Amino acid sequence: MFSRFLRHPQTLAALSLLLLVALWQLAATLLHNNTLPTPIKVATVLWQAIVSGELPYHLGATLLRLISSFTIAMLLGCAIGVLLGRHKTLDAFFDNWLVIFLNVPALVTIILCYVWFGLIEWAAILAVVINKLPNVIVTIREGTRTLNQDLLEMAQSYRFSRRKTFVHVIWPQLHPFVMAATRSGLALIWKIILVVELLGRSNGMGYQLHLFFQLFDVASLLAYTVAFVAVIQLIEVLLLKPLDKKAQRWRR
């Protein structure tokens, strides 16, 4: 009976999480030291941070930056990616640029943006966009290159309008690539945003983490991390998974 209970993926996931927390509790008890607070202590700090409004404020600031830089990077990246995927000459011309931008360290872009434009909001967003953009372009370009020529010919022979061709023939084929870019994009962007905030903003998660580091406040550090990871998970479960499922329903 227990093995049947285990077969539910949700139960299994819950059990594994519980095990992680238990291990954490065990390590904290054994260590008995300020550098590794117990899960209960972290939960208390988390609750206080939420109630005081401090965590929602900083989390909100970070999420706002995440949404704006992500949207800009995805829109621009999709447009440029499709363009490069469809035009060989353009692609050959700009390929080197892509390679260069892909390999510039995130930290360099951030510092340069702050040095050139000052410690202002849009410099922070620009730095994140520049870091993410080449990634999106490369993914979407690959997707565009693999577009099924037969289906495009079908659309052409039946005189599909440009809009119809894009919506019904091209977009469904690009969708997996856009989802891949979205997933890897979110993971990359929120890590970069923390650095951007740490270096030059006076609010947001990165700023707070820097503060906790200086105060040696590990409990708050872990509390903020838990909150942030939870939010990213929520985005995955509530937004990305359903989108994926809807778009993939035709597959066998």
Added chain:
Amino acid sequence: MSSIHINIANKTFNADGRQHCAIADLQLKIEPNQFVCLVGPSGCGKTTLLNIIAGLDSQFQGQIALTEQARNPQIGYVFQNPRLLPWHTVRENIELVFEQTPPTQLIDSLLAEMQLADVQAVYPQRLSLGMQRRVSIIRAFAINPDILLMDEPFVSLDAPTARQIRNSLQNLWLQRPHTVLFVTHDLREAIALADRLIFLSASPMQVVGDIVVTIDRQQRDAEQIEQFRQHLLQHFPAINSLL
């Protein structure tokens, strides 16, 4: 309804860095509402010819003129592979080729004729190849095309399925005739369907025979078709090398 004047001076393609001549000096006139079968060996450029007529390939010297009654003629193209959009259901795939509201009744009757009414809400990948082929035939028929291009639509189907779809195709065409160019290298199939047979040779493509099928449509049973085939092979031995 549309006639087709084909005049291709030269069509080359690039392979291994060398220019090959696929079609040279090809002239054909297809009458309105004629059912024409193009018979020739694989690789002789039949698909290329259909693509040129459909406007998918403009890299050639010469011109394709379609009659003035239909300045912008509707072309239905049944490709060798069904080319259905896998993320749309059978019915959506058919409805999508219409610019305005799709004709519900017509689509219903076509689905019924092709015995696909039960699967209209199914995604194409769940269907057999034969069923997918029938969907692509309906899609081409539904727009009431001036010209219908069919590129070996029954190849790699088992004989009974092919026969069944062939009959449905014939029924549909008799109800609403239009100009058809049907590519095949099955001579029996060609005789069963066509008003006129055009035999093509390869590299470069040339017309080596242009024959009207004289048997009445109603009387084209297996025996009649076989007789006609034997007659053709006897009198035009060149055909043997094309099949």
